[in-house]
Each structure stands twice: as structure tokens, then as C-alpha cells.
Amino acid sequence: MNNRNLMIGLFAVAVIAQLAVPGWILARHENVLRNGETFKFRCAPVDPVDLLRGRYVALGFREMRATGIPDLDHGIDPLYVSFETGEDGFARAADVFPDPPTDRPYLRVGKHDWRPMGHGEVRIDLPFNRFYMDENAAPEAERAMRRRNGEAREAYLEVRIMDGRAVPVELYIDGKPASDF
Secondary structure (H helix, E strand, C coil): CHHHHHHHHHHHHHHHHHHHHHHHHHHHHHHHHHHCEEEEEEEEEECCEECCCEEEEEEEECCEEEECCCCCCCCCCCEEEEEEECCCCCEEEEEEECCCCCCCCEEEECHHHEEEEECCEEEECCCCCEEECCCCHHHHHHHHHCCECCECCCEEEEEEEECEEEEEEEEEECCEEHHHC
16 A cells, blocks of 8 residues: 555645746746737748648847957857847847846856857847748748838848746748738
């Protein structure tokens, strides 16, 4: 009887762990959505299909560069990048830090997502390069981007950033949510 109680106890612990981990991840995600600072990143969507992950709009961002650490070694992992909103209303990478800053929003960037450019300057590859949409809406969003005489329309991704994490909120094309197209 003692062995059976042990098995039931282990099963209960396994069930609780399987429910707790996704719940914790979801709670962190929702916390960033509610309390994170909003930034707009200019982008140019391209619509690929991925059979395993579904329909999404792949996003290409303008090059992000930041400064802050002289003689930056590519071995630093992770690196922390702060952002600021420019006069045009769009996000710009501001500074890089070896440790998380306490006075501003920042994004945690792994060593594969940044490259030293010399003189303390760093090129940042933003980690949110996909925006998942309804299967029918993603190709329509991509078509909407190219409708104006073959010229790309203005597009940006609204992202909330908090405690090193980023959560994409909405993709906008010419100021309207992509789902409207």
C-alpha cells in the first residue's frame, strides 16, 4: 500500500508541474502585455508558410545599432539593449549594457543576436521577427503591403518590452491593424 501512495504522489507532482510551467510562462507573457512599455518598430513584412508553426508574417526590421560598451567582446552573453522613442514616434536602440539597467526598458539579447561593429557600437537583430496571424489574414496582410503601385507601404510592429522580454502586440500597415486587411 505504501508503494501505491508513493506512485500517486509522484503522479500528482508530475501533473502539477505540467500545469504550472505553461501557466507561469503565460502569466509572464500577460504581465509584459499589461505592464510593459510600448515601442513601435518599423518593418517590412514578407509572408512565408511554415507547416509546423502555421501562418505568420515574417518581419524584416531596419538595422538597429546601439552604443555603450567600449572594446565590446562578442563573448558577452547576454547583452542588454535599451530603447527610446525617436522624434518620429518609432523605436531606436539606445545603449547596450553588460547587466540589466534598472532605470529604463531593456531587451535581453543573446550572443547570436548581436554583432560588434567597432568603437563600442553594436548591431542588434531583434528577436521578434515573426507576427502570427490567422491563416487567411497573413497572405492578405502581405498583399496589402504591396498594393500601392508596387511600392511598400509603411508598416510597423507594436511591441511591449519589460524586464528583458518583448511581446509583439499588433502589426500595422499604413496606421491600420493588419487584421483589417
